[in-house]
Amino acid sequence: MGRVLRSLQDADGSxxxxxxxxxxxxxxxxxxxxxxxxxxxxxxxKQELDATGKQSALLARRHHEQENAVLAALDDNEQAHTLAQALAELENEQEALTARRIYDEKRLGYYRRRWQEAERHYHDLCRQLAMARATRCVRQTMAAIRQHPDVTLVNAKQALAHIRAREQQPQPDEPAPAGDQPRRHSADEVLARLRQQRDARP
Known part of the structure; x- marks a missing residue:
């Protein structure tokens, strides 16, 4: 930051x-x-959380169906165990998805806070820019007053308006070279002109 400020200073330190x-x-x-x-x-x-929510709803429906299947097969130990194993795997998947959702929600909160901080910083820079532009206009106005002593503070506001209007005007393009060649002068022409000037003297 110090190097940046020094690079923006004039020779007098301002x-x-x-x-x-x-x-x-x-x-x-x-x-x-x-x-x-x-x-x-x-x-x-947010899109990832939306997809996670849809996947969670799908797993919840599957869990409900699988749980009912296990309940219906409790009298058959072998079948119930097989169905319960599938239900356990489904619940593990739900746990992993829940952990992922919680993590993504924390990340979203983190990036939202960073965005809010960045927005405040951006608006602060915009305010600084507006102040810097106003300072530049004031300095230009004061320079115009110093260059033209007949300009008083009464019409300084008008001078400032002129400066702003001039800044908003589009800059003209670089002039193109002239198409015609300059007229060449001959020695006889120069001599004739000088003789005429000499003869016209009293």
Whole structure:
């Protein structure tokens, strides 16, 4: 951070408002990209939790059916044991799915908190950028006042409005080279012109 601040300073140690604005614009873009990545992560986790919920509902129905089958076969020890083994495996699958759901819910909460922090950071950067732009406009206005002593603080607001309007105007394209070749002068022409000037003197 110290190196960043030093890179934004003028020779006298004050912050260069133009470079500060450029840096803050970059920071805002990075913060926005960070928010987008976190939002994408949250959305992915929500989709996974939705799929887990559907799978849990399916396992619950299978568990109910398997449990009824075991209850119906209790009089047959061998068959009941076989069905109970399948039910135990199903319950193990449910336990694993529940653990996965709890873990994904914790992850979702974590990424939501990070997104909220990133959002606050982004809005804070936007406020800093707005302040930096206002400072830049004020400095430009004061520079205009110093360059033109006839400009007073009464019309400084108008000068500021002009600066903002000028900033919003599209920058002109680089002028294209002229298509016509410049006219060439001859020695006779130069001599004739100079003789005419000499003769016109009193």
């Amino acid at each position: 912050l260069d408002s133009e470079r500060v604005c450029v840096q803050l614009v970059q920071d805002c873009r990075h913060a926005e990209q960070h928010m987008t990545g976190l939002a994408r992560q949250c959305e992915q986790l």
